[in-house]
Every structure is written in structure tokens, then in C-alpha cells.
Amino acid sequence: MLVCYITIKFGPFEQLWFSPGIVSTAFLPALAIGVLAITPGIALQRAPINMLLLGMLAWSTMSVSWSVDQTFTLFLIRSELPALVLTLLVVASMRLEVVTGTLIAYLQVIMAWSFLTSLGRPESRRSMSDDFIPLIGWRGTFDHKNGMGMFLVLGLATVIAFEHRRVVRPVMITLCVVGTFATRSATAASGLLVMVLVALWVSALSVSRNRRDQAIFAILSVMIAALAVFLTLGLLPSFLTLYGKDLTFSGRTIIWANTIDAIADRPWFGIGFTSNWSSVSTPVVLDLRRAIGFDAAHAHNGALELVFEVGIVGLALYLAFFVSVVRRGLRSLTTANPYGRWALATCAALAIMSVSEVLFQGAFLGYLAIVGIVTTRADLDARRSTAVRRM
Secondary structure, eight states, rough: OOOHHHHHHHOOTTTOOOOOHIIIIHHHHHHHHHHHHHOEEEEETTTTOHHHHHHHHHHHGGGGOOOOOHHHHHHHHHHHHHHHHHHHHHHHHSOOHHHHHHHHHHHHHHHHHHHHHHHHOOOGGEEEEOOOOOEEEEOTTSSHHHHHHHHHHHHHHHHHHOOOOHHHHHHHHHHHHHHHHHHOHEEEEEEEHHHHHHHHHHHHHHHHHHHHHHEEEEEEHHHHHHHHHHHHHHHHHHHHHTTOTTTTTTTTHHHHHHHHHHTSTTTTTTTTTOTTTOOOHHHHHHHHHHHHSSSOOOOHHHHHHHHHHHHHHHHHHHHHHHHHHHHHHHGGGGGHHHHHHHHHHHHHHHHHHHTTTTTHHHHHHHHHHHHHHHHHHHHHHHHHHHHHHOO
């Protein structure tokens, strides 16, 4: 079930096979229901529920009542939400080591496939931008090089946390890093760098012996972070030039400015849960596209897209859910399990990559929800075990 969900939502074979809508709306939910029907009741009883996530999904569903494109909003609701909720129930009922082992094994398959296809197929070494300009970079059989790059970044966070085999670990880390940079995706490269720094920081924090050491380490961390911000701002032009970008981030600042203007008309509720920027029958979207002056598939920013669609309320609900995953990750550090480090590294990568891409919905929301529910289960199990030993 987990493999089916990630395959359909992340689309690692999308160049070869584009899944029809019925796969998300009917096949995935039916498969999940079938799995849950044969799952022991005791496994389902321990499944944690994140009310903040459910609140965000409920708000997105309610937005159909004020959507400017109700047909497409209903389609997205049927396509995204049942499959996500049912998949989370399946994941929550699985043994934790099975979930992480499945993710590692799946990453190995996709990584090998993506490398082979990128080396062997010319069309797997270039993508098209929103305005149909060829972009050089590996993409395997993903729809876009950013898709492959961001998938490998999330995969690397999983490898760092859970892959401990002496020979396999360095090979997978190397391939994830090489593959990410081979995509020539500035979004993925920034996510990779920040994720690795956070993973190293969390590892160092978790081995601090007492509160005094942790306090000193935290102060040093703030100082280093401030220095990193200044260095980043100074080196930003060189970094953008390396990836063939300019200070508009390939026109993204133009999209952001006009999206903000469009948001001002519906700041609290948005236009409804819909990312249908290709619509020619929606005045709000048509006006926005005219103002931008070139084709744009979306807002190219996670927060702006979410506010545009489901308003400030929707963004607040998402941020509350995101913070809950971060808090659970921080709490898990005290129980010396790798799930907290995985959650924090994943959240860091998603946060930085969402600056230039839409990652607060769809596949990436689903992946964050999976990370959150697994981390919650690990934390609760560890605390129950500690309580039993103390009795």
C-alpha cells in the first residue's frame, strides 16, 4: 500500500505511464480498505490521530462551498483526501521497522532506475520549464528534474536516519547526493544542503550529555545559523549563476508578487482547494496569468499557493500541523531513537524547498503526514516502554 501511494503520488515513472484519475480516486482507497479489513484490530487501536492534519483536510473539503471552480475542487478532494487518510491508517497499523525498511528498499529501486534511465535516455536528461524552455538536468522518468531531485533529498533523510549497513549506507548517501546535483535543480540542492546541516546538528545535539552541554550547544547553533544566513546572502548571486538562475529565480519573484496581489481579494478563505492554473474559464486565474505575463503552473511557493487556495486559515492549519511534527521530532530526541532525527531533517528539507515549489499539498503533504504518524508512534511506543520498565 505504501509503495503504491508513493508511486502514484510522486510519479517516478510518469514519463512512461501517467496514472488516470480513477487510480487515485478508486484504486488506492479500495486497496487501503482491503488491507485494513485484514489488519488485526489491536494494530489499528494503537494508530495515532493528528487532529491538526484532519482539521486542515476538513477545511480543504469545506472550501468546495466557496470555490471558484467547484468541479475541479471536487475532483481534487476525491483524488487526494480519501487516499491520503486511508493510507495513513494503513501505515499507522504497520510495524515501524517495516515502514522504514520499505521506504529504504523503494528508494534503492527508484534510484537505480532513475540513474539508468538518465544515462540511457536523452529525454531523461532534460525537462521543460513552464514557458517551454528546455532545462538540462537528470530526471529519470519523473515528469520534471525537480521531482527527481526533491525525491532524492527526502530519500537521503531516510537513509541517514535508518540505513546502518556498513557497505550500503555510504553507497546510498553518495548516490543520493550525486543524483540530486545531477538534476541541476537549485530547489533540490538547497534542500539537500539544509537537510544535511540539520541532520548533523540534530546528531550532535542528541549526544550532548546534560542540559548545560545542550544549552551551550544551542547558543553556538544560533550563532552559526546567523553566520550562515549572512554567508548565504553574500553567495546567493554566485549560487544562482551556477544553476543558470537570476535574482528573479527564473521569474518566480514576478509570480510571487502577482499572487500576493490576487490573495488580497480573498485573504482568509482563498479561491478554493484547486491548483487548476491552466483553467481558461476562471476569471481569478485568468486575471492572475495576464498579470504575470507568462505561463505559470502554480505560485512556485508553498505558503503562497496554500493561501491563494484555502486562505490564511488553511495556511495556519498547515503550519500548526507542521509544527506538531517538528515538536514530536524534538521530543523523540530524548528517547534516543532515529525517528525524531528523520522528522526534523525531512521538515527542514520541505521548508526550504517550499520557498520555490508548491510542497504543502499533494504528495509532499502525504509524505510529511507519513513521517509525522511514524514519529508519533515511535515516540509513544518508547514512552510506554519506559513507563513499563519503571513500574
